[in-house]
Amino acid sequence: MNEHLARGWDEAAAGYEQYFVPRFRPWVEAAVAQLGDLPPGPILVPCCGTFPELDLLLDQFPHREIVGIDLSAGMVRLARERAGGRDLVSVVEGDASTLDPRWLRTCGAVVSVFGLQQLPEPEHAIGSWYDALHSEGRLSVVYWPSVTEETGPFSLIKDLLHPEAPADADADVDADAAAAAGDPAAALGGAVDRDELLRFPITYTGAAEFFEAYAHSGPMRATAIARGEAFVEELRKRFLERAPEGEWTHHPAARLITATGR
Ligand SMILES: C[S@@+](CC[C@H](N)C(=O)[O-])C[C@H]1O[C@@H](n2cnc3c(N)ncnc32)[C@H](O)[C@@H]1O
Numbered sequence: 001m002n003e004h005l006a007r008g009w010d011e012a013a014a015g016y017e018q019y020f021v022p023r024f025r026p027w028v029e030a031a032v033a034q035l036g037d038l039p040p041g042p043i044l045v046p047c048c049g050t051f052p053e054l055d056l057l058l059d060q061f062p063h064r065e066i067v068g069i070d071l072s073a074g075m076v077r078l079a080r081e082r083a084g085g086r087d088l089v090s091v092v093e094g095d096a097s098t099l100d101p102r103w104l105r106t107c108g109a110v111v112s113v114f115g116l117q118q119l120p121e122p123e124h125a126i127g128s129w130y131d132a133l134h135s136e137g138r139l140s141v142v143y144w145p146s147v148t149e150e151t152g153p154f155s156l157i158k159d160l161l162h163p164e165a166p167a168d169a170d171a172d173v174d175a176d177a178a179a180a181a182g183d184p185a186a187a188l189g190g191a192v193d194r195d196e197l198l199r200f201p202i203t204y205t206g207a208a209e210f211f212e213a214y215a216h217s218g219p220m221r222a223t224a225i226a227r228g229e230a231f232v233e234e235l236r237k238r239f240l241e242r243a244p245e246g247e248w249t250h251h252p253a254a255r256l257i258t259a260t261g262r
Contacts (some may be wrong), residue, residue: 008222015217047115135262151248207243
């Protein structure tokens, strides 16, 4: 599954940077804004993708070591381009589900946006991210829960992919693993400071534009690899039949969880 996921994100990387990164910016800003004053130590960014967190982190923490981690070589290439050879910034290609033990209790912060829902064991992953924190270090995680909206393009895609058995969504490579596996906040126990839903508007020129971006430059790229282009074409037809005409705005809710290291 990791192989399809990584390849999907390799193929999606450039389009994701162009199409989704600007649209998802408010959630990235919210995640980084949670950090505040930090104890010493590096800032880790698991599932950094093209690393949109970086510019905001550099504004607040220009003298920190900042390390992005991502499974996809294509994403890592773009993240390194964004890092632009800065001495204190590096990007590691690898699985961020379990952090390298060398980070244990050494980090000033761990911040991750829109990665957790992709991981097969999100409770384990968020626990590992928390364990990397220095005392008083900050964890800030934003991810898509299984239900993000009542109506809108995300819920329509989900209905079409999983019409009868949403609980079995993890059978799919673009599935919402975090939701299927339980509550990630449970792994943090009493350390959680904030746990809330963040909604921001996103506007698309139309349903066809959205579907094109989602299928080629987003999480469904891995599904297309696993199931083939004919499957995606059929899905596109059914999506457009049920989608509204014209410009489309929705307000999907992502979950923010923050915690402080002990
Ligand atoms: C939706 S993108 C989000 C990227 C970025 N944080 C952002 O907000 O734009 C999700 C990223 O998670 C990465 N990812 C998925 N599973 C991963 C894993 N097990 N370890 C590291 N990265 C992973 C994907 O390669 C992809 O780049």
